[in-house]
Amino acid sequence: MTATLPDTIDRAACQQLDRRDPLSALREQFVLDDSIVYLDGNSLGRLPIATAPRVAHLIDEEWARGLVRSWTEADWMNSPLRLGAKIAGLIGAQPDEVIVTDSTTVDLFKLTAAVLRARPKRRTILTEHDNFPTDRYVSAGAAALIGDRTYREVAREEITDSLDSDVALLTLTHVDYRTGAVHDMRALTEAAHRHGALALWDLSHSTGAVAVDLSESEADLAVGCGYKYLNGGPGAPAFLFVAKRLQDELHNPIQGWLGHETPFTLDHAFRRASGMRAWMSGSPPVIAIAALEVAVDLLLEVGMQRVAEKARSLTGLFIQLADARLARHGFEVVTPRNGLRRGSQVSLRHADAYRIDRALIDRGVIPDFREPDILRCGLAPLYTRFVDVWDAVEQIAAVMDQRAFDNPAYGERSFIT
Amino acid sequence: MTATLPDTIDRAACQQLDRRDPLSALREQFVLDDSIVYLDGNSLGRLPIATAPRVAHLIDEEWARGLVRSWTEADWMNSPLRLGAKIAGLIGAQPDEVIVTDSTTVDLFKLTAAVLRARPKRRTILTEHDNFPTDRYVSAGAAALIGDRTYREVAREEITDSLDSDVALLTLTHVDYRTGAVHDMRALTEAAHRHGALALWDLSHSTGAVAVDLSESEADLAVGCGYKYLNGGPGAPAFLFVAKRLQDELHNPIQGWLGHETPFTLDHAFRRASGMRAWMSGSPPVIAIAALEVAVDLLLEVGMQRVAEKARSLTGLFIQLADARLARHGFEVVTPRNGLRRGSQVSLRHADAYRIDRALIDRGVIPDFREPDILRCGLAPLYTRFVDVWDAVEQIAAVMDQRAFDNPAYGERSFIT
Numbered sequence: 137m138t139a140t141l142p143d144t145i146d147r148a149a150c151q152q153l154d155r156r157d158p159l160s161a162l163r164e165q166f167v168l169d170d171s172i173v174y175l176d177g178n179s180l181g182r183l184p185i186a187t188a189p190r191v192a193h194l195i196d197e198e199w200a201r202g203l204v205r206s207w208t209e210a211d212w213m214n215s216p217l218r219l220g221a222k223i224a225g226l227i228g229a230q231p232d233e234v235i236v237t238d239s240t241t242v243d244l245f246k247l248t249a250a251v252l253r254a255r256p257k258r259r260t261i262l263t264e265h266d267n268f269p270t271d272r273y274v275s276a277g278a279a280a281l282i283g284d285r286t287y288r289e290v291a292r293e294e295i296t297d298s299l300d301s302d303v304a305l306l307t308l309t310h311v312d313y314r315t316g317a318v319h320d321m322r323a324l325t326e327a328a329h330r331h332g333a334l335a336l337w338d339l340s341h342s343t344g345a346v347a348v349d350l351s352e353s354e355a356d357l358a359v360g361c362g363y364k365y366l367n368g369g370p371g372a373p374a375f376l377f378v379a380k381r382l383q384d385e386l387h388n389p390i391q392g393w394l395g396h397e398t399p400f401t402l403d404h405a406f407r408r409a410s411g412m413r414a415w416m417s418g419s420p421p422v423i424a425i426a427a428l429e430v431a432v433d434l435l436l437e438v439g440m441q442r443v444a445e446k447a448r449s450l451t452g453l454f455i456q457l458a459d460a461r462l463a464r465h466g467f468e469v470v471t472p473r474n475g476l477r478r479g480s481q482v483s484l485r486h487a488d489a490y491r492i493d494r495a496l497i498d499r500g501v502i503p504d505f506r507e508p509d510i511l512r513c514g515l516a517p518l519y520t521r522f523v524d525v526w527d528a529v530e531q532i533a534a535v536m537d538q539r540a541f542d543n544p545a546y547g548e549r550s551f552i553t
Numbered sequence: 554m555t556a557t558l559p560d561t562i563d564r565a566a567c568q569q570l571d572r573r574d575p576l577s578a579l580r581e582q583f584v585l586d587d588s589i590v591y592l593d594g595n596s597l598g599r600l601p602i603a604t605a606p607r608v609a610h611l612i613d614e615e616w617a618r619g620l621v622r623s624w625t626e627a628d629w630m631n632s633p634l635r636l637g638a639k640i641a642g643l644i645g646a647q648p649d650e651v652i653v654t655d656s657t658t659v660d661l662f663k664l665t666a667a668v669l670r671a672r673p674k675r676r677t678i679l680t681e682h683d684n685f686p687t688d689r690y691v692s693a694g695a696a697a698l699i700g701d702r703t704y705r706e707v708a709r710e711e712i713t714d715s716l717d718s719d720v721a722l723l724t725l726t727h728v729d730y731r732t733g734a735v736h737d738m739r740a741l742t743e744a745a746h747r748h749g750a751l752a753l754w755d756l757s758h759s760t761g762a763v764a765v766d767l768s769e770s771e772a773d774l775a776v777g778c779g780y781k782y783l784n785g786g787p788g789a790p791a792f793l794f795v796a797k798r799l800q801d802e803l804h805n806p807i808q809g810w811l812g813h814e815t816p817f818t819l820d821h822a823f824r825r826a827s828g829m830r831a832w833m834s835g836s837p838p839v840i841a842i843a844a845l846e847v848a849v850d851l852l853l854e855v856g857m858q859r860v861a862e863k864a865r866s867l868t869g870l871f872i873q874l875a876d877a878r879l880a881r882h883g884f885e886v887v888t889p890r891n892g893l894r895r896g897s898q899v900s901l902r903h904a905d906a907y908r909i910d911r912a913l914i915d916r917g918v919i920p921d922f923r924e925p926d927i928l929r930c931g932l933a934p935l936y937t938r939f940v941d942v943w944d945a946v947e948q949i950a951a952v953m954d955q956r957a958f959d960n961p962a963y964g965e966r967s968f969i970t
Binding site: 167169172174176179180182183187188191192195196198199200201203204205206207212238239240241242244245249253265268269270272273274276277278280281282283363369370371372373374389390391392393394395396401402403404406417418419420421422423424425427497502504506507 | 608616655658662686839842
């Protein structure tokens with residue numbers, strides 16, 4: 137499954153791994169810039185070569201010539217469902233369980249508010265203390281808006297024991313944005329179900345990087361980001377999943393004309409669309425959907441199994457090299473060593489992480505920093521090479537050997553990601 | 554102010570008007586296709602020539618090369634506020650009262666829910682029966698979500714008398730999407746204020762077409778669409794206005810990380826950003842914002858006063874020609890004859906409107922149909938010529954003279970806009 141790495145490894149061995157990589161041809165589908173080592177594909181993915189021509193065609197032909205006729209003739213109207221069905225193939229969902237709409241934050245709100253409204257006798261939203269800020273903020277906000285609801289955060293290891301008959305929704309991020317640790321989606325969903333709660337999974341750091349099977353996990357609800365491992369471009373729209381069995385029960389709280397059964401009759405009364413189209417609110421972001429679709433097509437071509445395998449190999453190599461060359465500089469690998477329990481990133485804890493990050497960026501190695509002391513190295517499997525991992529570790533070691541981080545210019549914090 | 558039209562007019566006179574049109578140079582800034590007469594710029598505006606190169610630059614340079622660094626280096630992070638400040642200049646708002654975010658529907662929801670939450674003792678949302686469906690659906694949905702609230706629709710002429718001390722929010726669309734009639738924003742806002750209610754204005758059919766002065770009208774809240782008269786492209790993001798005096802009182806109910814005072818510190822607790830950034834939820838749609846900004850810059854160049862004057866002239870000409878040449882075919886002009894009380898459209902009522910619309914589209918004239926019997930002719934002032942108005946009326950008259958609408962192929966309804 138995951139490639140076994142040799143015990144001792146050098147740059148040539150990494151190049152050898154790249155030559156044997158079944159995804160190496162996929163890398164050629166991206167606009168590359170080998171003057172940098174990009175370890176931030178988990179924040180903003182790289183540009184697929186086919187994206188710019190597709191967007192140009194949409195603008196120059198479909199918009200400029202087709203004008204308003206393109207809503208039907210270029211299938212703009214159906215694009216959120218068409219792309220949703222494709223993304224379903226990356227996350228083990230059925231084609232009619234996913235739609236592309238709004239942002240991750242808005243989608244989290246829609247699903248959370250829908251659950252609170254559908255299950256009024258249950259008053260608690262449960263999450264973990266270390267969930268991504270937006271997930272926590274939006275849950276707290278939805279609870280406050282609807283009123284008489286409790287928003288509760290517990291430690292990661294207390295989640296299962298904190299479920300009870302008052303919990304309406306357990307909301308978790310599948311891959312932890314800081315550590316890269318993966319939750320056991322199936323076990324936690326099952327635990328939520330035992331107490332009659334629904335489980336909402338944020339797949340922002342999962343989709344396009346690790347294996348996800350929403351059907352097999354019996355997941356209820358999910359959202360995910362379009363601009364990280366899906367490579368949809370800055371501010372790409374998000375996707376939203378509702379298990380078929382819940383599609384009649386849960387209602388989009390932001391009901392707009394496009395969630396109406398027949399939008400263009402502009403009926404007086406709101407009649408909710410059947411299926412996932414009910415989760416649309418306003419007009420779909422057609423240009424951004426087209427860009428995201430190009431990138432999703434690339435992933436579908438190779439299939440998530442091979443992508444997830446490469447992610448495990450890349451992160452495994454990084455951890456092996458970090459143990460060999462960075463531990464002595466005080467770095468602690470906080471990402472799980474079990475390849476099946478980590479996302480496509482390796483996070484290193486170091487007291488000087490912020491300044492090290494700045495020094496690396498100045499040398500053309502771009503990881504990111506996460507408070508308070510995490511150097512986060514995303515290894516996007518579609519275009520990151522094994523030799524990039526080697527070069528990154530080499531540069532981190534060099535920064536430490538030369539104390540290049542010890543520069544007054546790196547004192548003041550300014551955040552880019 | 555508005556050009557006076559000669560009593561008798563022919564095609565040559567229309568061409569003469571075009572030659573004297575101070576906005577005629579602006580038309581050259583759009584991708585044109587003179588094989589059609591486009592009367593649907595109020596549904597999807599035309600493409601500015603500068604948009605495609607700007608989007609290509611964003612994709613090929615800022616995304617592909619700048620990667621995640623472009624959030625600061627290309628000012629992506631600030632783009633919703635930067636463009637909001639520009640749009641403020643089109644609607645008589647202060648630069649720090651507008652932000653570009655989400656869709657019109659989501660923005661309507663945010664503002665409506667914020668008011669309901671801030672004013673819990675007032676239980677009614679008031680609107681008019683003929684408000685645009687999304688505005689009505691979203692109001693009803695917000696009232697139902699929060700609970701113990703009343704959503705009430707009244708006839709246009711009953712609005713003022715229906716205000717009372719239970720009304721939290723009066724929500725209206727400034728220019729009626731069907732008839733093109735303009736509400737008296739100042740008088741209705743004042744009436745709302747007399748009863749202690751807030752007024753929310755949907756400017757979707759106003760911005761870029763008619764004069765709006767939110768400050769002078771003492772408007773509280775507003776939203777507007779980016780893809781109609783603003784020409785931002787299919788699914789362009791919307792904008793949202795909150796009067797400065799209300800920015801501390803009203804809170805975005807969809808609180809995400811980008812509405813946090815310091816998003817990148819990823820703080821545990823949510824601290825609401827000050828000013829309009831608090832209305833951001835998820836990551837901004839950077840590509841779509843760039844496209845919209847190009848189009849807004851064109852409008853700012855000529856200024857809304859000249860744009861609104863041309864809109865009045867175009868619609869005035871259309872009404873004059875309709876009276877002279879279409880009345881005898883059973884068309885009724887339902888758009889107000891007072892140029893200051895109509896948007897940049899002329900709506901004609903006719904029992905066969907749907908089939909006439911289909912026949913016109915087949916002849917390269919593209920208006921749209923609105924239930925039950927409205928032929929809606931949008932005359933986007935930035936690129937519509939006086940001669941286009943002449944040709945449109947000519948074609949409508951020809952369709953009627955030849956009974957071209959009386960075609961079995963036009964029987965079954967299919968909606969494109």
